[in-house]
Amino acid sequence: MPFDADVYLKALDHRGPAAPTLDTLRALHHRHLITFPYDSALNAGRGTALWAGVDIDRDAAFDEIVVGGRGGNCYELNGLFRILLAELGFDVGIFSAGIRQMDGSFGPDLEHLFNHARVDGGLYLVDVGFVGPSYLEPLRVSGEVQSQHGSRFRVVPADGYHVVERSGRSGVWQAVYRFRDRPRDLAEWQVPSAELEAFARTLAGAGILVRGRSFATGQRVLIGKRLLTVDDGHETVRVLTDPAEHERVVAEILRTRAEDAR
Template sequence: MPFDVDTYLKALGHRGPADPTLKTLRSLHHRHLTTFPYDSALNAGRGTALWAGVDIDRDAAFDEIVIGGRGGVCYELNGLFRILLEELGFEVGVFGAGIRQLDGSFGPDLEHVFNHTRLDGALFLVDVGFVGPSYLEPLCVTTEVQRQYGNRFRVVPVDGRHVVERSGRSGIWQAVYRFRDQPRDLAEWQEPSAELADFARALAGAGILVRGRSFGTGQRVLIGKRLLTVDDGHESVRVLTDPAEHERVVAEILRTAAPAESPR
């Protein structure tokens, strides 16, 4: 089915005003994250060409994700949402980010594709394609602390970049990812740098699948067999050693089976 704004809004369950305001953006952002899951399995077999389709076919992606109900990766989910916001009158641009790795380092600046917009003179980060844990509503680029669903966020300038930081109920601040306040062109991903190509090779070699979905007050992130749940700022981690349980959780996140209750 071709891209259609009314069908998109209906899929999101959005019935209020669709004007280009922060209130509308917050509602759409949160609903998008709870409606469409992240699924890195879609990158299986792409090798180093992880970002080859970054300039999405809007109709095909809409038909497969919004109508078909499959998950997506960062550039698909954020690409569709960017088109929706543009159709609604928002002025939207693209950013690239390097995600914090397990050892505390950051990936390449173009590892992640997400959006931004300006409203009332303020710059907001718009990201419905990051598996989390992260912000469920748009994040203003400011060092001031912003609270969302039991979590605190801030955007801190460091060495010419901005770092998005998050703190849950534990009170410990951790980086989510870093980015440059520099609008990007999708062509930058279609001709990747050597650093980005090397990163893609390492990622493909690891073979670890990542799935995630948000719910009303948090997120569930499944990295391989490691399940991280964030709910109202409280975090819990479990390793799913039972294959049947792992399969069930994957089905719940992707909603290929009846969804479970919001986890606690």
């Protein structure tokens, strides 16, 4: 089915105004994270060509994700959302980020593709393609602390970057990812990059699938068999050792039947 903004809004169960305001952006952003899951299984087998499809076919992606109900990766989910926002009249563009790794370092600058929007004189980060835990609503690029559903966020400068930091109920601040305040062009991902290829080989070698989807007050992130739940700022981690439970959780996140999620 070709891209259709009205069908998109219906899929998001958005019943309010669609004017390009901050309230609309907040509502759509949260609903998108609740409705469409992130699924890294879609990258399996792509090897070092993880970003080859970054310039999405809008109609094909719309038909498969919005109409068909499958999950998506960062550039698919954020790409579709960027098209929707542009059609609604928002001033939107592309940013890229390096995500904080387990050892505290950051991935390559082009590792993650997300969006930004300028609304009412403010610059907001718009990201519906990051598995989390992260912001559920647009985040203003500002050092001020911004509270969302029990978690706090801020955007702080560091070494020429802006770093998105998050704090849950524990009060400990931790980086989510870093980005440069410079609009990106999709063509940048098409230029051969030894850094990106090496990073892609690392991801492929790990072989760990990551799935995630949000709910009204938080997020569920399944990394392999490790389930992280953030609810109203409270974090819990559980390892799913029972294969049947693992299948059930995958199915719940991806909104599929358990047998389809294997």
